[in-house]
Amino acid sequence: MSEPRLSDADRAAGRRLMARLDAFAAFTDEPGRLTRLFLSEAHKKAAQAYIGWCAEAGLAARIDAAGNVVARYEGSRAGAPALMLGSHIDTVRDAGRYDGNYGALAALAVVEALAAGGERLGHAVEIVAFGDEEGVRFRSTLTGSRALAGRYDEDALDQRDSGGNVMRDALRAFGGDPERATMIRAENVAAFVEAHIEQGPLLEAEGLPLGVVSAINGATRLEVGVDGMAGHAGATPMRLRRDALTAAAEMALAIETRARAEADLVATVGRLEVWPGATNVIPGHVQFSIDLRAPDDRRRAAALADLTASVHSIAAARGVSATVAKTHEADAFVCDPRIVAGLTRAVEALGVRPRLLPSGAGHDTMIMGSLCPAGMLFVRCKGGVSHNPLESITLEDCALGLAALTGFVREFRIA
Numbered sequence: 001m002s003e004p005r006l007s008d009a010d011r012a013a014g015r016r017l018m019a020r021l022d023a024f025a026a027f028t029d030e031p032g033r034l035t036r037l038f039l040s041e042a043h044k045k046a047a048q049a050y051i052g053w054c055a056e057a058g059l060a061a062r063i064d065a066a067g068n069v070v071a072r073y074e075g076s077r078a079g080a081p082a083l084m085l086g087s088h089i090d091t092v093r094d095a096g097r098y099d100g101n102y103g104a105l106a107a108l109a110v111v112e113a114l115a116a117g118g119e120r121l122g123h124a125v126e127i128v129a130f131g132d133e134e135g136v137r138f139r140s141t142l143t144g145s146r147a148l149a150g151r152y153d154e155d156a157l158d159q160r161d162s163g164g165n166v167m168r169d170a171l172r173a174f175g176g177d178p179e180r181a182t183m184i185r186a187e188n189v190a191a192f193v194e195a196h197i198e199q200g201p202l203l204e205a206e207g208l209p210l211g212v213v214s215a216i217n218g219a220t221r222l223e224v225g226v227d228g229m230a231g232h233a234g235a236t237p238m239r240l241r242r243d244a245l246t247a248a249a250e251m252a253l254a255i256e257t258r259a260r261a262e263a264d265l266v267a268t269v270g271r272l273e274v275w276p277g278a279t280n281v282i283p284g285h286v287q288f289s290i291d292l293r294a295p296d297d298r299r300r301a302a303a304l305a306d307l308t309a310s311v312h313s314i315a316a317a318r319g320v321s322a323t324v325a326k327t328h329e330a331d332a333f334v335c336d337p338r339i340v341a342g343l344t345r346a347v348e349a350l351g352v353r354p355r356l357l358p359s360g361a362g363h364d365t366m367i368m369g370s371l372c373p374a375g376m377l378f379v380r381c382k383g384g385v386s387h388n389p390l391e392s393i394t395l396e397d398c399a400l401g402l403a404a405l406t407g408f409v410r411e412f413r414i415a
Contacts, residue, residue, distance in 0.1 A: 004209060005351040006399055013406075014399020017102075017109050021398075024049065024089075024105065025097040033389060036091045038132040038143075039067060039170040046089050047175075050108070050129050057112045059127075065177035065184045066147030067131030073111045075124040081190040082124040083412050084372075085110060085405070088133030088144065088364060096391020102379065102401070103195040104129040110406045123190060123414050130364050131176075137161045139223070139327045145364035149371040150185030157181065185371070190414050191339060192368040195377045195405050197393060199361045201384030206355060209397040210404055212343045213376035214356045216366045218297045218332035220304055222290040224251070224311060228320040230276060230284030245274055245283035247318040254310040255290060258303060265294045265303055266360065289327075295358055297332050333366035338415070339375030346407040347377075350400055361386075373415075377405055 006014075027046035029035045036042045047069050054061035054071045061071035069089075072082065087103025107127040114125065128148065135141025140156040157168040157178050168178040203211050228244035252269040259267035272288040290307065294300040308324050315322035344354040359376065368374045379401035382392035 003351060004396070004400055006396070006403060010399050010403040013109060013113060013402055014395055017105060017402055018395055018398050020053070020105050021097055021101055024101055030093075033094045034091055034097060035093045035095065036089065037137040038090045038134075039137065039167070039174045043090060043131065044174055047129065047131075050089065050104070053108060054127075057108070057115045059111065059115075063175040064147070065180035066144055066152065067171055067174055067176040068144045068148065069129040069131075071111075071127050073114060073125045073127075074120070075122055076120040079188070080122065080124050081188050081414050082126040083409060084126040084128060084186070084189050084192045084368070085194070085409070086128035086130060086364075087194050087196055088130040090130075090132055090134050090136070092134050092136055092387045094389060096386060096388055098197045098381065098391050098393055099199065099386050100130075100133060100196070102197055102393070102398070106195045106402050106405055109402055110409050113406055114409075121410065121412075123412065125409060126189065133364055135221075135328065138167050141221070141328050142330070142362070142364060142367050145367035147181055147184050148186040149367050151367065151370060152182045154182050189372045191336070191372050191412070192365065192374040193339060193343070193377065193405070193408065194363060194365045194374075195379065195401055196363060197381040197386060197391070198378040198384065199359075199381065199386035202357055203355065203378065203380040204382065204384060208353060208355050209380050209400045210347050210350075210352050211355045211357045211378035211380075212340055212347060213335055213359050213365075213378055214340060215295060215335060216333040216359045216363055216376070217293040217295050217361070218300050219328065219330050219362045220292045220300060220326065221328035222292070223325045223327050224248070224288050224290060225323045225325075226251070226286040226288075226315065226320055227322075228284055228318075229282070231282045233280040233282055236282060241282055242319045243282050244286040244320055247314060247320045247322075248272065248286040248288055250314050250318070251311050251322075252288070254314060255307055258306055258310065259292075262299065262303065265299060267292045267303070267307065293360065293362070295332055300332075330362055330366055333369050333374075335365070335375040336369070336373035339373055342408050342412060343375060343377050343404070346404040346411065349407055350403055352400065352404075377401060377408075
């Protein structure tokens with residue numbers, strides 16, 4: 001196809017969105033780097049800014065019981081079914097500024113464009129800035145979308161962060177309502193669409209600014225505890241040690257070996273904590289995480305069984321004990337064919353060759369897909385880098401993604 005087609009208005013909207021993304025990055029829990037954890041002070045300031053920008057567009061946004069920011073732009077008739085747009089505004093530690101934030105702010109930009117021209121569609125447009133997708137502060141994840149999909153886990157409210165703060169209390173202080181968080185299932189939603197940076201290298205490798213997501217990998221998160229025996233580092237012979245850390249290290253290597261043996265299967269030990277954590281003490285306890293993903297749920301289940309068996313086998317051989325607890329599971333999700341087709345047409349209308357591709361990362365879309373038809377639009381990111389301050393998109397790609405999302409919203413029809 002020829003060069004992408006963007007109008008002057010599209011480019012202006014893209015510049016405005018990029019400027020807003022830059023401003024939004026100032027809401028951080030850690031000066032000098034972007035860290036915005038669920039229900040933190042930075043999250044609260046970001047939510048308030050989002051609500052303020054909604055008000056400028058004539059929308060009455062609010063924080064819902066689960067800590068999401070939600071707003072509604074009515075269609076040509078009051079009470080019409082809604083097309084919901086959005087993404088998350090929490091981040092990992094030392095994050096980039098586009099993961100999640102792009103989709104949340106692009107959703108608002110779509111409504112701003114409609115409101116500026118007094119344009120009403122045959123459907124309402126609801127926008128959402130989900131509060132918790134990353135699951136960094138507390139061990140549960142995707143709690144914002146789970147609430148709207150009617151799948152909120154009440155046990156999540158009793159989890160504690162590393163400082164001992166209980167989610168229930170943090171949610172109440174934020175402006176949510178823990179007593180209602182499990183009961184706010186969204187109603188009258190016809191479909192959900194999320195715009196997001198790709199977080200992978202395929203679009204860049206193929207010279208394409210946009211992609212349409214076909215499916216999202218299923219994921220399992222595990223918490224592994226390894227108990228050995230703490231002892232004096234100088235006085236305990238090597239042959240008599242029950243070192244929890246060396247056992248955990250062998251387990252991590254076994255996890256890597258299993259994942260490397262199968263295409264499209266990925267497994268990561270991303271967090272490891274050692275007790276007592278002293279230079280001259282043999283580690284007596286280790287806690288580590290496993291993140292396991294695959295596009296096929298049966299293959300993921302088989303890998304999970306193998307990894308669990310390896311952990312226990314290594315523990316037995318090394319004279320330590322191990323526990324494996326599942327903290328999160330999400331099935332692989334296939335995007336709705338009608339939404340895939342609509343996004344494909346919106347991308348083509350901009351003169352961009354459409355590219356269907358799967359997402360290796362998990363997203364709120366896979367949870368919302370249990371409530372209504374759902375799909376995703378990807379925007380190219382430099383080097384496929386994400387969850388990193390080097391995360392980068394171009395101004396033109398930003399504008400193209402927004403133009404495609406806006407075009408899709410205008411052409412969407414209630415089935």
